[in-house]
Amino acid sequence: MINFSQLKQDLEHTPVREWQDFFEQAVKKKFSEYTHGELEEWRTLYDSLPDISTKTVELKNSVSVGKASEIELQLTSQQRSALIEQLKTLHPWRKGPFNLFDIHIDTEWRSDWKWDRLLPHISSLNNRTILDVGCGNGYHCWRMLGEGAKLVLGIDPSQKFLAQFSVLKKYIGEKPVHLLPLGIEDMPKEMANGGFDTVFSMGVLYHRKSPMNHLLELKNMLGRKGELILETLVIDGDENQVLLPKGRYAQMRNVWFLPSAKALELWMSKCGFKNTRTVDINQTSLEEQRATEWMHFHSLENYLDPNDVNKTVEGYPAPKRAIIIAEN
Numbered sequence: 001m002i003n004f005s006q007l008k009q010d011l012e013h014t015p016v017r018e019w020q021d022f023f024e025q026a027v028k029k030k031f032s033e034y035t036h037g038e039l040e041e042w043r044t045l046y047d048s049l050p051d052i053s054t055k056t057v058e059l060k061n062s063v064s065v066g067k068a069s070e071i072e073l074q075l076t077s078q079q080r081s082a083l084i085e086q087l088k089t090l091h092p093w094r095k096g097p098f099n100l101f102d103i104h105i106d107t108e109w110r111s112d113w114k115w116d117r118l119l120p121h122i123s124s125l126n127n128r129t130i131l132d133v134g135c136g137n138g139y140h141c142w143r144m145l146g147e148g149a150k151l152v153l154g155i156d157p158s159q160k161f162l163a164q165f166s167v168l169k170k171y172i173g174e175k176p177v178h179l180l181p182l183g184i185e186d187m188p189k190e191m192a193n194g195g196f197d198t199v200f201s202m203g204v205l206y207h208r209k210s211p212m213n214h215l216l217e218l219k220n221m222l223g224r225k226g227e228l229i230l231e232t233l234v235i236d237g238d239e240n241q242v243l244l245p246k247g248r249y250a251q252m253r254n255v256w257f258l259p260s261a262k263a264l265e266l267w268m269s270k271c272g273f274k275n276t277r278t279v280d281i282n283q284t285s286l287e288e289q290r291a292t293e294w295m296h297f298h299s300l301e302n303y304l305d306p307n308d309v310n311k312t313v314e315g316y317p318a319p320k321r322a323i324i325i326a327e328n
Contacts, residue, residue: 001042001043001046001166002162002166002178003178004023004027006174006178007020007023007024007178008024010151010178011023014129014151015129015194015195015196015197016129016153016191016195016196019188019191022188026180026182026186030157030182034159038160039159039162042090042159042160042162042166045086045089045163046163049083049086049170050074050079050083052066052070052074052075052171053070053074054101054171056070057172057173059142059143059145059172060146060147061146062099062112063098063139063168064099064100065098065100065168066100066101066171067101067102068101071101071102080103083103087100087103087167090160090163092294092296092297093108093164093294093295094107094109094136094137094295095107095109095111095138095140096111096137097110097111098139098168100168100171106292106293106294107292107294107295108289108290108291109288109289110288110289111139111140112143113288114140114202114321115140115143117282118229118231118279121323121325122227122229123198124147125144125148125149125198127148127149127150128149128150128197128198129196129198130151130153130199130200131153131154131195131198131199132155132199132202133184133201133218134201134202134203135154135155135156135179135200136156136158137156137164137165137168138154138161138164138168141154141165141177141179142177144200145175149176150176151177152176152178153178153179154179154180155179155180155181155182155184156181156183157181157186162179162181165179166179184204184217184218184221187221190220191221191222191223194223194224195220195221195222195223196221196222196223198227198228199218199228201218201228202230202232203231205233205257205264206233206255206256206257207254207255207256208256208257209256211257211259212267212270215230215267215268215273216271218230219272219273219328222328224328227325227326228268228325229324229325230268230323230325230326231322231324232264232322232324233249233255233319233320233321234258234259234261234264234281234320235259235260236260236317237260237263238262238263239260239263240263241260241262241263242258242260243257243316243317244256244257244258245258245316247314249312249314249316250300250304250312250314250316250318250319251298251303251312251313261278261281261322265277265324268326273326273327273328275325275326275327278322278323279323280323281320282320282321283310283319283320283321284300284320284321286300286301286304288300300319304318
């Protein structure tokens, strides 16, 4: 499911080429620590996927692979139905949407909406080496490639996200986009000869017990004059306003700190980031995050006060997300 030879080849002419062997050993260590058999089940599922060739891949305006006409020539209607069931085995699909041979994978999140909000505010991704921390199934990684990235490396410790990513990569082909099942704590502690041109961290900071440490870890991944794109939950308020939920927040157990955007800008400045600015604040809508056929667990509507969508079920302010950009 991970082609290390292709990864090494893609890393060869980048600022992080010296970490080729490190990444392979870190993944092997992570695999050795897994105590359940899902990874093998998904490897089996991956190997059983039908071989379908296509010349049609769209990554600029969506993540779309193939046409219905192409699959009609290569699969019977029964085989197509079987493919849909194979894909649904990887439920829940959180980030997306994807269109695979005219099969619309309607994910929980309209991740394309977030992408549309941030894209006008960031530097060109053309020919840049990119790290996406907490990338999920890699949806945004493909959109980064669509913007001309030289290399995109996504990291996320979830085995299921790796399986979902691998399905898309099987049909998109050997593009310079890779997902490793690692957390940022598994990454090199020091980028001696430079780091990534651009680092994304979206939907991660509020899950970290020490947000300042996470910011410093992100900074360590950046090369000189590199750009950080940080997206996280925030609250309203001045630079001294921070929410530390007593228990769950929007039914999530592992939410630690929700600062105001101004407080977060101050934290980032204290960590040494430059030109820190908030470019977007958006309250998550019921249309952007919801249950679907491809993710039929509870979603945002179940996490909000049924009488007031501006509050969570616990009485906290409803989820509001900020995009903050800074330079190393």
